[in-house]
Amino acid sequence: MAIPQQWQGRLRLPVVAAPMFLVSFPQMVMTTCKNGVVGTFPSLNQRSAEGFDDWLFEIEEGLDPAVDAPYGVNLIVNRNNPRVEEDLQVCKKHQVPLIITSLGAISELVDEVHGWGGLVFHDVTTRRHAEKAIEAGVDGLILVSAGAGGHAGRINPFAFVPEIRAMFDGTLLLGGCIGDGRGLAAARALGVDMGYIGTRFINTQEAAAPDEFKDMIIAAGSTDVIYTDAISGVHGNFLKPSIVAAGLDPENLPPGGGKYKTGHERRAPEGEERKAWKNIWSAGQGVANITDVPTIGELVDRFEREYTAARGAA
Ligand SMILES: Cc1cc2nc3c(=O)[nH]c(=O)nc-3n(C[C@H](O)[C@H](O)[C@H](O)COP(=O)(O)O)c2cc1C
Structure with a gap:
């Protein structure tokens, strides 16, 4: 150790x-x-x-x-x-x-x-x-x-x-x-x-995160973070308000498919509806204590x- x-x-x-x-x-x-x-x-x-x-x-x-x-x-x-x-x-x-x-x-x-x-x-x-x-x-x-x-x-x-x-x-x-x-x-x-x-x-x-992302973290509590595979293909934690802002319903997300998307796939194509990581932001439950x-x-x-x-x- x-x-x-x-x-x-x-x-x-x-x-x-x-x-x-x-x-x-x-x-x-x-x-x-x-x-x-x-x-x-x-x-x-x-x-x-x-x-x-x-x-x-x-x-x-x-x-x-x-x-x-x-x-x-x-x-x-x-x-x-x-x-x-x-x-x-x-x-x-x-x-x-x-x-x-x-x-x-x-x-x-x-x-x-x-x-x-x-x-x-x-x-x-x-x-x-x-x-x-x-x-x-x-x-x-x-x-x-x-x-x-x-x-x-x-x-x-x-x-x-x-x-x-x-x-x-x-x-x-x-x-x-x-x-x-x-x-x-x-x-x-x-x-x-x-x-x-x-x-x-x-x-x-x-x-390098945008200010809106940082502000959302400050405003978020632990229950604003949801664990889903719908955004990037495998399970991860994402900020619920960013899912809503992207026009998706956090309670009714499409199935993730279980296929991991690397950076290239996560980035492209521009304009893809889910835009994981760029518009839908990942963060942990620790957001609750960040002010x-x-x-x-x-x-x-x-x-x-x-x-x-x-x-x-x-
Ligand atoms: C916005 C964001 C992007 C991340 N991107 C990666 C990544 O590209 N590769 C990786 O191994 N982990 C990635 N992680 C996970 C972190 O490396 C780390 O495991 C995690 O943030 C630790 O938990 P905490 O956020 O509660 O401190 C990412 C996490 C966040 C919040």
Whole structure:
């Protein structure tokens, strides 16, 4: 149970700011890393592998690996993502310190990342997927629990964390509704090494989300988030008011079809009626406790104060 050795001394908080489609871009990643938190983004936020390559040059130039927190790239490992091999080769060229894989945990990919000294964290929503990822040799497991933003799981963290901790000695992370330092301290007390935080970071000045999205998060309570497969093909959490604004009835959504849509499919064609992620916004139940849009620096300062106080009180 540990935070990776090579990251020691570079983190102010045991936190990975989770990759978010159409929200996390290089500027946000660099600001996050400079504030002592691991910054990440999905490679598919860039429309082409060439553009992705340029982004990695920009991030490398902007960060000092001796002092700044490491950065990570999220790869969606699925046959519906035609970019995965090409993006992996770009990551290899830049020796990206952390690869976060979603969907497929593949030992060849893990070996390739280890070959350049990188780490692989894999996100899972079930015990079976955790077992497969452990077999593939991943360094970290991200438990995406009930209520998380994006393609969340259904398992309560009080059940999920100890279940997986008992079978895994690597770095364990928890995703789902961590919104302040007390939540982070609670996750650590439960047995994880790091928090994996998405929704809270949407409401920062640096996040590329539109202002209407940030305002909707501030206005939303936990029951304004619905878990449905109708928007992106597989189950995820979405803001009910954004579904209504897109002209759909949240109580009568069309069936999802069970086919995962990668970034390309999620983006195109322009004008498609559902417009998942662009007009229909994903967020976790943690929206209930978000009331502002601080800078990332202010957010990390606040988290650090709360986390220190909560640990002292525990
Ligand atoms: C708007 C949004 C977009 C997301 N896009 C991705 C993505 O492209 N790839 C991915 O692995 N996870 C994605 N996620 C999930 C997050 O990486 C993370 O698992 C989740 O946000 C953690 O839960 P929390 O939002 O409750 O903090 C997304 C989440 C949100 C809210």
